[in-house]
Amino acid sequence: MKNDNIEDAAELAPRDIAARIARELAPDIVDVLNTQDAEEATEVMAALPRDKAVEVLDQPGLEHGPAIIEGLPRDVAAAILALMSLDRVVDIFHEIEEPVRQELTALLPPEARQSVKELLAYPEDSAGAIMTTEFVSVPSTWSIADVLHHIRMVERSRETVYAVYVMDPARNVLVQAVSLRRLVAGDPHASVLTAAPQRKPVSVRAAAPRSEAVRLISKYDLLAVPVVDGRGHILGIVTVDDVIDAMVERQTEEVQRFGGMEALDEPYxxxxxxxxxxxxxxxxxxxxxSEMLTASAMQGYENELAKAVVLTLFIPLIMSSGGNSGSQATSLLIRAIALQQVRLKDWWRVALRELPAGLVLGGILGVIGIVRIGTWQVMGIYDYGEHWRLLALTVGLALVGVVTFGSVAGSLLPFVLKRAGFDPAAASAPFVATLVDVTGLVIYFSVAALILRGTLL
Amino acid sequence: MKNDNIEDAAELAPRDIAARIARELAPDIVDVLNTQDAEEATEVMAALPRDKAVEVLDQPGLEHGPAIIEGLPRDVAAAILALMSLDRVVDIFHEIEEPVRQELTALLPPEARQSVKELLAYPEDSAGAIMTTEFVSVPSTWSIADVLHHIRMVERSRETVYAVYVMDPARNVLVQAVSLRRLVAGDPHASVLTAAPQRKPVSVRAAAPRSEAVRLISKYDLLAVPVVDGRGHILGIVTVDDVIDAMVERQTEEVQRFGGMEALDEPYxxxxxxxxxxxxxxxxxxxxxSEMLTASAMQGYENELAKAVVLTLFIPLIMSSGGNSGSQATSLLIRAIALQQVRLKDWWRVALRELPAGLVLGGILGVIGIVRIGTWQVMGIYDYGEHWRLLALTVGLALVGVVTFGSVAGSLLPFVLKRAGFDPAAASAPFVATLVDVTGLVIYFSVAALILRGTLL
Structure with a gap:
């Protein structure tokens, strides 16, 4: 997709850039506009052919969408908004402050104005907020030929025509979802219902989290899922490309939160x-x-530290091992919960699995730690003093304790966060690290007190 | 989608389970089979109606697919394999060992046998490995009516008919991709090319990584992307649901690797x-x-540690701050690289941004650290000795150094891994933690040596 027209665009006047890129695909034009600041991008957009500008603003990857809509002359903005897909208009309006938002809403054609107002009312993370109201619905009394004729008429104005929603004409509720491929393959004179599958259609409630729409589309391999209210009326549809965009965004948020920070709302x-x-x-x-607690914990052990400086040598090693095992367990459970492989009430099953896993993993590290100390001592690389055997035992047992605690705590924290209504991915990992660091110190010094009392301590 | 038939399935005989669930949607049947072991699942599968068994085995979410195909009587397996989609057959065959794989390949209809052999030859992470050969292609000489007639004939045997690939009949290369919606809306007597967009179709090479197919489908909002060889012949297509499955799998791998472990190939x-x-x-x-290096580093400072035990109190705090800042930077850059927001050659731009960011963040933590030590000292909570002002300064400056180093190292490691041909997501975070832990100790003790020489040290 490399293209010289695109590569050199940076140095030209907006009108010339627009002329150069006007024949590219909309996502490629987005790539060019994203390298410019909002003001330049607005000027280029104003110079693009109207239908191309609509296509480009319809791309969710466009970064300055809200600024461009605000920056365009109101009559141009009105013409473009009237042709854009409604779910994108709502996306953009979500990021525009009042009173400008109200001013722009007033520019929309009357029927779109009402839809946009309703869509804006859904919470940002709900299925309702990412749905579009531009779908095809037909009464169940129509023939396949009627439906195909209708699709030909409305095709240009609908986000997808591959799923057609069949409504009970009396009660106006969803009875079936029919795919265009079955319609094309069907007998034109037969009822539209002959092209429908034998099952109730999959649907999602408008107030459900958008992750539920993602899960249904992914599980049932759908191209769109209808969004319904409590009485079965269709409010809109969420399409597979909305789902892919939501997945990419969600993945970025998840990795950033896992890295211990608030998710950025813009690219790096x-x-x-x-x-x-x-x-x-x-x-x-x-x-x-939270980590300041480690300093407080250490202060509590100042006598031990003063008597046995050699103990301090292994503090980082023991703390980090606990943190690593906790981080492993957390990452496993975050995904298992997100994919609904485990449910909240399964927490004790997980704990019963992580306990032996932690003991085995801690045992492995403990043995390596003991061998390490023994080797250094025997080979004369470092002298841990006359009680080096007891020191090695202390480090080994502390590792078993810390790794076991890390595995169990790391696996249970996502449940606790989820239960408390938080996103389990939100900073679970660094929280676990802090928790395990403090507890790890306590475990280490307790084991030391037990084993080294009367010798080093 | 809750259903009592499904919930109670566990206690029944295979034949009864099959009878109960046979009318459910295939993905829901998968949910039931996934709660059973491979042997039970095979028996239930054998008792399902043939067409339902095919649909269920076509679901990528089915966990015992390979075991079931191996476990079924060969004639049943042959009948099912003949009707399954080829990309799923290939998925399953990838997990079956020779010589059984060869034996099963021989059961396939001759034309499918050849395709499966070719598909099996692509590396597991390539676009070729997740493509299907069941797509619709037509010569560019056909009319729209010809194409629609052809679609009606082949609809049942194709994974998707929503994208139709138009070939140059003389050279057999891809000239256009046409969507079914444009065909349905078009004039039946016009050439198929009148329904095509004005641009060359997007395509991906078979040997390209599958992430490239994911990127193209996501960027251009496609329902399928054609996979081509070097001469422009279509080998197959990757569909949007393959892409969603690949994204979910990839996200799990990424989180698990980020958590510092090898990605599990099965659910938790x-x-x-x-x-x-x-x-x-x-x-x-x-x-x-790697963390053992921290013990070695500490051994190098044994004199300092013995003289100023108070220094050890802040070791965990300083190390973890470096680790946290490194983990933030790594998570930011892993995603920025994955989303192609930054390229490898941009590493110095990133470094120039992370350096001041690290200084500011380290400065904030440094001030908090100094205030903490001062408060404890002045309020009499803990006595850090007569040189507490110098100690506070040491901790503050060490935090600036460690957090800055963490941010820069954490942001650059993903570039280094990518450059060396590794997946940047693979254990970047724990690697950074280890690197920063060891370096953090060195920074801390160097600052201490500088500031406390002649007083504490």
Whole structure:
């Protein structure tokens, strides 16, 4: 897809850039506009042919969408908004502040105005917020030929025509979803219902989280899922490309939260320096405050530390092993919960599995730790003192305890967060690390007190 | 989708289970079979109506697919395999060992046998490996009516008919991709090319990584992308539901690798205890061996530690702050690289951004650390000795150094891994933690040596 027209665009006047890129595919035009600032992008957009501008603004990858709509002359904006898909208009309006949002809403054609107002009312993470109201629905009394004729008429104005929703004409509720491929293959004179499968259609409630729409489309291999209210009326549909966009966004958020920060709402390359620092500083400070407990814990062991300095040598090793095992368990359970492989009430099954897993993993590390200390001592690389055997035993047993605690705590924290109504992916991993660091110190010094009392301590 | 037929299935005989669930949707039958072991699932499958068994085996979510195909009587397996979609057959055959695989391949109809052999030859992570050869292609000389007639004939045997590939009849190369919606809306007597867009179709090479197919489908909102060889011949297509499955799988792998372990190839609830321990032990040991360097580093500072035990109190706090800032930077860059927002050659831009970001973030934590020590000292909560001001300064400056190093190292490691041909998501985070732990100790003790020389040290 490399293209010289696109590569050189940066140095030209907006009108020339528009002329150069006007024949590219909309997603490729988006790539060019995303390298420009909002003002330039707006000028290029104004110079693009109207239908191309609509296509480009319909792309969810466009970064300055809201700024462009705000920046265009109102009459141009009105003409473009009237042709855009409604779910994108809603996406963009979500990011525009009042009173400008109201002013722009007034520019929409009357029927779209009402839909957009309703769509804007859904919470941002709900299925309702990513649905479009531009779908094809037909009464169940129509023949296949009627439906195909209707599709030919409305095809241009609908986000997808591959799923057609068949309604009970009396009660106006969804009775079936029919695919265009079955319609094309069917007998034109037969009822539209002959092309339907034998099962009730899959649907999602408007207030459900959008992850539920993602799950249904992914599980049942759908091209769209209808969004319904409590009485079975269709409010809109969520299409497979909305789902893919939602998945990409969600994946980025999940990785960033797992990395211990608030998810950025803009790409790394676009976000301003101070905004990025702000997003990172919050969590970093929160974790720093929790980690201060390690200093307090250590202060509690100052006598032991003064008597046996050799104990301090292994503090980082023991703490990090606990953190690593906790991080493994957390990452496993975050995904298992997200994919609905385990349910909340299964937490004790998980605990019963992580307990022996932690003991085995801790045992392996413990043996390696003991061998390490023994080898250094015997080969004369370092002298851990006359009680080196007891020290090795202390480190080994502490590793078993810390890794076991890390595995169990790391596996259960996602359940606790989910239960408390939080996203399990949100900073589980760094939380576990902090929890395990503090507890790891306590475990280490308790084991030391037990084994080394009367010798080193 | 809750259903009592499904919930109670566990206690019944295979034949009764099959009778109960036969009318459910295939993905829901998969949910039931996944709660059973391979042997039971095979018996239920054998008792299902033939067409339902085909639909169920076509679901990528089915966990015992390979075991079921191996376990069924050969004549039943042959009948089912003949009707399954080829990309799923290939998926399943990938997990069956020779010589059974060859034996099963021989059961396929001759034309499918050849396709499966070719598909099996593509590397598992390539676009070729997830493509299907069941697509619709037509010569560019046909009219729209010809194409629609052809679709009616072949609809049942194609994975998708929503994208139709138009070939140059002389050279047999791809000239256009046409959507079914444009065909349905078009003039039946016009050439198929009148329904085509004005641009060359998007395509992907068979040897390209499957992430490239995912990227193209997601960027251009396609329902399928054609897979071509070097001369433009279509080998197959990758459909949007293959892409969604690939994304879910990839997301799980990414989170697990980020958590510092080898990605599990089975769900958490399905994998055997020892196999899970094995997948976790490898990385845990590797990280443990690297973390041993912290013990060696500490041994190098044994004199300082003996003289100023108070320094040890802040070791966990300083190390974890470096680790957290590194983990933030890594998670940001892993996603930015995956989404192609930054390229390999941009590494120095990133470094130039992370350096000031690290200084600011480290400065914030440093000030908090200094205030913490000062408060404890002045309020009499803990006595850090007469040189507490210098100690506070040491901790503050060390935090600036460690957090800055963590941010820069954490942001650059994904580039290094990518450059070296590894997946940047693979254990970047725990690697950074280890690197930052060891370096953090060195930074801390160097700052201490500088500031505390002549007083505490």
């Amino acid at each position: 390359t676009e976000i301003s320096f101070w905004r990025m620092v702000q997003k990172r500083a919050g969590w970093l400070c929160a974790l720093f405050f | 609830t399905e994998i055997s205890f020892w196999r899970m321990v094995q997948k976790r032990a490898g990385w845990l040991c590797a990280l443990f061996f």
